[in-house]
Amino acid sequence: MGAIMIELANVSLKYNHKGFRSALENVNLRIDHERIVVVGPNGSGKTTLIKVLLGLVQAERGTARINGRDVKNTKGDLSVSTNMAEVYRIMGSTVKDTLRIYSKLKDGDPKEVEDMVHEFGLESTLEKRIHELSSGEQKMIGNILSLSFSPSIILMDEPFENVDQARRLRLLEIVSKSRSEIMINTHEFDLLNRLEGWGLYFIIEGKLFGKFKASELKNLYINKGVMPDNLALLDTSFGKFSITKDNGAVPLASARNLNSIFDEVA
Amino acid sequence: MIAKYYLKSLLFDKALWGWGVGLILFWLFMGSYVFGFNITSKTESLGYTSVWFSLIGLISGSVIATSVAYSVYYANSSLAYGFRYTKLRPSAYILDLMISTAVMGVIIGAFIIVFTLVLFSSKSGYLLLPLYPELSIVMFFVTGIFMFLLSAVLVIFANNYTGLKSVSLIVLIPQILSYLFGFSELGVALPAAVVYASPFSDIPRIMFQTYYGHAAPLNMSNGSGPLLNPLIMIGSLIFWIALLFAMAMFLVRRIRPRSIEEGRQV
Numbered sequence: 001m002g003a004i005m006i007e008l009a010n011v012s013l014k015y016n017h018k019g020f021r022s023a024l025e026n027v028n029l030r031i032d033h034e035r036i037v038v039v040g041p042n043g044s045g046k047t048t049l050i051k052v053l054l055g056l057v058q059a060e061r062g063t064a065r066i067n068g069r070d071v072k073n074t075k076g077d078l079s080v081s082t083n084m085a086e087v088y089r090i091m092g093s094t095v096k097d098t099l100r101i102y103s104k105l106k107d108g109d110p111k112e113v114e115d116m117v118h119e120f121g122l123e124s125t126l127e128k129r130i131h132e133l134s135s136g137e138q139k140m141i142g143n144i145l146s147l148s149f150s151p152s153i154i155l156m157d158e159p160f161e162n163v164d165q166a167r168r169l170r171l172l173e174i175v176s177k178s179r180s181e182i183m184i185n186t187h188e189f190d191l192l193n194r195l196e197g198w199g200l201y202f203i204i205e206g207k208l209f210g211k212f213k214a215s216e217l218k219n220l221y222i223n224k225g226v227m228p229d230n231l232a233l234l235d236t237s238f239g240k241f242s243i244t245k246d247n248g249a250v251p252l253a254s255a256r257n258l259n260s261i262f263d264e265v266a
Numbered sequence: 267m268i269a270k271y272y273l274k275s276l277l278f279d280k281a282l283w284g285w286g287v288g289l290i291l292f293w294l295f296m297g298s299y300v301f302g303f304n305i306t307s308k309t310e311s312l313g314y315t316s317v318w319f320s321l322i323g324l325i326s327g328s329v330i331a332t333s334v335a336y337s338v339y340y341a342n343s344s345l346a347y348g349f350r351y352t353k354l355r356p357s358a359y360i361l362d363l364m365i366s367t368a369v370m371g372v373i374i375g376a377f378i379i380v381f382t383l384v385l386f387s388s389k390s391g392y393l394l395l396p397l398y399p400e401l402s403i404v405m406f407f408v409t410g411i412f413m414f415l416l417s418a419v420l421v422i423f424a425n426n427y428t429g430l431k432s433v434s435l436i437v438l439i440p441q442i443l444s445y446l447f448g449f450s451e452l453g454v455a456l457p458a459a460v461v462y463a464s465p466f467s468d469i470p471r472i473m474f475q476t477y478y479g480h481a482a483p484l485n486m487s488n489g490s491g492p493l494l495n496p497l498i499m500i501g502s503l504i505f506w507i508a509l510l511f512a513m514a515m516f517l518v519r520r521i522r523p524r525s526i527e528e529g530r531q532v
Contacts, residue, residue, distance in 0.1 A: 056523040
């Protein structure tokens, strides 16, 4: 049997910001040959989760492994990619050169990534430097790089944020058809119904809850307090909330994002 | 692997051209037309010109180094990701940037030779051609290597082990040292041991020799004191380059991903 592709074991860490709770608190996650989406409000630890897996943030406790190897000791593993813009700032090059640099560094064909740029109608960005792009364009270039060169694991942080509707639908289509193992972080709910067969986790104040099925979102409800038949109990600093199936106070599917639904149910 | 892209990004770096070539022109103009140039013989004129040439050669290397240092700093997350999840190796990164910076040093060096020749010749009325321009070019290459390694060591050390507030000052250290050593030597005679040991003294004296054609004196301000042995200065420079290369390799392998946004806020 091969190694587990993504594994977080008892991962905890805190940021040294005033009033900030744990960024991640005792997170355990095993993903093997499946695709998951992690949903949480802003500041809940979604991005930190991916950064731990990429080795951009070091856990204070616990271990993060990809393909069975502790990410602290990983070198030259071409099977992993991400859409995080900060990892593509290796130099102040144009987008075109950045795509070519990462084609070389990922042992890929630059045509593959350039074709995708054309497919998303982003040709006008090619001669610009990354920092000159709008946040939506930067996000799309990161998305395109993450999906190129046949990675087996793709870690996508808020891939739909600041992306226009036509591009996000096309992106969703490509992501859905991809054969890679994908982990998507988002605070948006509206596209989750389309992720048939994907696992769903919630992350709130650094604590991970799940797993659910993304396709079941339409049947999930959130309730204030502890409900006897809850599937998960979200214990937060602003109260306890229960997730129930088929009936409850507020249907999760009615919300556009998790930020608003806590206000609604409270 | 990435050298040509890095060189391209330097070639199109407007700030570098503005500060690099702009500053060079300014100082060469000051040296030729504003500061005293009351020398009557061609030999004395060539000596005076060579002192300014050597000083500007040193400063130009440090100006490129500042630009490169920012680039290395902004790439911290990209490097942490790149070493784990791409083919990029720490040694390849250091070598590629080192070569690109050195080539950029040669390009700007060629401008310095031309500007020096034109400005000082027009002011003095003599044709003040450099005696060994090909060796001047080699020295610009070597200066680029030294300044890159010094900047890389300083900025990666600051990134890995100090608060981000210090980075904006640390990237200026090569320039500060260049101005300090370069201009102080126009008025103060340093002991021979200090001159031999300091790369900031070795570089301008070797550059002086490539323009003037004879060994540099200990006292650059009035040409007095014993003539210095260029082989010892070259040996000293090679020692510094080897030391800094080893330090850069040690530090870049331990690159710590830092938030650039956090750095801007502090």
